[in-house]
Amino acid sequence: MKTISVSCAIIIHLNKVLVAKRSSTMSQPGMWEFPGGKLEQGESPEESLIREIKEELGMEVSVYSQLTVSKYAYSEEKIIELIPFICGWKSGDIRVLEHERVDWLEIEELRLLNWAPADIPVYNELLENWQAFRSRNTNRAKN
Numbered sequence: 001m002k003t004i005s006v007s008c009a010i011i012i013h014l015n016k017v018l019v020a021k022r023s024s025t026m027s028q029p030g031m032w033e034f035p036g037g038k039l040e041q042g043e044s045p046e047e048s049l050i051r052e053i054k055e056e057l058g059m060e061v062s063v064y065s066q067l068t069v070s071k072y073a074y075s076e077e078k079i080i081e082l083i084p085f086i087c088g089w090k091s092g093d094i095r096v097l098e099h100e101r102v103d104w105l106e107i108e109e110l111r112l113l114n115w116a117p118a119d120i121p122v123y124n125e126l127l128e129n130w131q132a133f134r135s136r137n138t139n140r141a142k143n
């Protein structure tokens, strides 16, 4: 039994959050997630995240604070350790290179999505602390 570490980005921009829908060629097709992916050998979660976001969305992100790690057993063989980070949009245009689609949503709209199960605690933490995360990001964007 091996735990797979995955980092994911909660990209906040203009009071909205970027969410991504997994495509039919991915595992958990049609489910929504925060973009990101598996850590490679020797990578820190932050390094992995910057690489994955560039690969999936063609954009550069600034990685800010880490939220609580969410562990979820999809099966006996597949245990995901999801490491979420609040991020900002640093540069580059968004291109949807791997997902079915992406959307910028208001915080209230996130609860309507069919989330990958590991993301539910992450979404709840985001919702509970939204005012703080939102204003922290807004302040950084101005600096």
Ligand SMILES: Nc1nc2c([nH]c(=O)n2[C@H]2C[C@H](O)[C@@H](COP(=O)(O)OP(=O)(O)OP(=O)(O)O)O2)c(=O)[nH]1
Pocket: 006, 007, 008, 026, 027, 028, 032, 033, 034, 035, 036, 037, 038, 080, 082, 116, 117, 118, 119
């Ligand atoms: N990127 C990302 N992956 C997530 C989230 N929630 C969640 O359960 N996952 C799972 C889906 C995948 O099994 C794994 C991330 O793997 P990946 O996106 O790098 O690669 P993959 O589709 O080839 O993974 P897989 O087919 O082997 O499961 O983590 C999330 O919010 N973001």
